[in-house]
Amino acid sequence: MSGAGRYIWPAFIFLLWTEAIWAGGGWKEKVRRYRYCYIDSVYWWSSERSTRVVVRLKARRPYTAYLLKNPSRLCIDIDRAVLHPPKRTWSIEDGLVHRVRAAQFSPKKARVVLDLGDIRGYNIFSLSHPDRIIIDLFPKIPKPSPVEPSLVRQLGAKVKKIVLDPGHGGRDPGAIGLWGIKEKDIVLDICKRASKLLRRRGYEVYLTRTRDVFVPLEARTAFANQKHADLFVSVHLNFSRSRVTSGTETYYLSFASDREAKELAAFENATASNRIGDIEKVLKGILKNTKIKESKALASTVQESLVSRCRREDRGVRSAPFVVLIGANMPAVLVEICFISNPKEARLIKERWFRQRVAEALVDGVERYASRLAAR
Numbered sequence: 001m002s003g004a005g006r007y008i009w010p011a012f013i014f015l016l017w018t019e020a021i022w023a024g025g026g027w028k029e030k031v032r033r034y035r036y037c038y039i040d041s042v043y044w045w046s047s048e049r050s051t052r053v054v055v056r057l058k059a060r061r062p063y064t065a066y067l068l069k070n071p072s073r074l075c076i077d078i079d080r081a082v083l084h085p086p087k088r089t090w091s092i093e094d095g096l097v098h099r100v101r102a103a104q105f106s107p108k109k110a111r112v113v114l115d116l117g118d119i120r121g122y123n124i125f126s127l128s129h130p131d132r133i134i135i136d137l138f139p140k141i142p143k144p145s146p147v148e149p150s151l152v153r154q155l156g157a158k159v160k161k162i163v164l165d166p167g168h169g170g171r172d173p174g175a176i177g178l179w180g181i182k183e184k185d186i187v188l189d190i191c192k193r194a195s196k197l198l199r200r201r202g203y204e205v206y207l208t209r210t211r212d213v214f215v216p217l218e219a220r221t222a223f224a225n226q227k228h229a230d231l232f233v234s235v236h237l238n239f240s241r242s243r244v245t246s247g248t249e250t251y252y253l254s255f256a257s258d259r260e261a262k263e264l265a266a267f268e269n270a271t272a273s274n275r276i277g278d279i280e281k282v283l284k285g286i287l288k289n290t291k292i293k294e295s296k297a298l299a300s301t302v303q304e305s306l307v308s309r310c311r312r313e314d315r316g317v318r319s320a321p322f323v324v325l326i327g328a329n330m331p332a333v334l335v336e337i338c339f340i341s342n343p344k345e346a347r348l349i350k351e352r353w354f355r356q357r358v359a360e361a362l363v364d365g366v367e368r369y370a371s372r373l374a375a376r
């Protein structure tokens with residue numbers, strides 16, 4: 001036998017052997033032959049005004065969700081999914097969601113059931129990298145707030161707690177601009193500066209990250225809900241293929257106002273732009289549970305003060321389906337400070353004094369919104 005020829009028979013026998021092993025293993029066989037995916041894990045965040053449940057899958061799969069009554073439960077049927085082991089339960093017991101049960105409904109379908117208390121409504125949408133289905137549930141009667149609301153009103157302070165969200169982090173650098181400027185580093189610095197200023201003015205401030213770490217988008221909003229924040233501000237830097245594009249824009253959650261906004265949302269959501277359509281399909285339902293009017297008002301005070309104090313071009317208040325704004329129980333906006341693809345703006349944002357000015361402008365915008373609320 002020639003040199004390579006002597007390996008052919010052993011290789012063939014090895015292949016037959018592995019094939020036999022696969023054919024014998026039930027769920028593994030399904031995963032292999034029908035490209036099934038399996039449910040990886042379930043995790044959740046509870047707050048007084050909503051509960052967020054995340055079902056992680058090993059691959060993207062179509063699903064259908066529907067509510068059933070007596071007892072109240074939300075069923076999600078996931079196509080071409082197998083469970084291993086075939087039955088699993090996660091106990092949540094936060095007053096709104098009792099538990100999550102997953103079972104193999106049919107050979108081709110896995111069913112996830114959320115056993116619920118009294119709910120007013122729910123949002124459901126999917127994200128990729130990793131693939132997951134996110135469910136927000138809203139109670140009929142919110143659990144009482146730890147702070148007596150009338151007292152807050154008497155003091156004229158409707159805004160006390162603010163969550164600042166420095167975009168990206170860790171393995172996600174965000175946009176990379178001229179001279180290798182990373183969005184994740186700049187926005188963290190700005191948020192730290194803004195939080196210092198806000199604390200000095202008596203606000204309670206929390207950051208979704210204080211270090212260079214990766215935080216999933218759905219965890220950021222859930223964090224703000226858990227903290228019972230009154231406002232949520234996500235801070236980002238913009239990027240354009242054109243070096244001349246410059247200016248500031250502030251977003252609230254809604255359908256994309258134009259193609260540019262859609263592309264930006266795709267970038268910030270870390271998805272392909274065609275996946276934005278998937279979010280928009282379910283957005284109408286999501287917006288019912290969103291403080292749009294208040295978010296729009298916050299977006300305009302923040303935008304006004306950024307433009308005037310930092311002397312940037314006013315690209316206006318816009319809307320786009322940013323995942324990080326979905327499910328926020330409070331007015332929530334996303335700020336694009338400037339373009340790090342523009343040499344002039346990139347040079348400015350590298351400067352400490354300018355970042356300090358941006359932080360001051362953000363604080364000013366928040367305060368103006370807060371004082372308008374108090375005056376009402």
Ligand SMILES: [Zn+2]
Nearest residue numbers: 167174236237
């Ligand atoms: Zn960003």
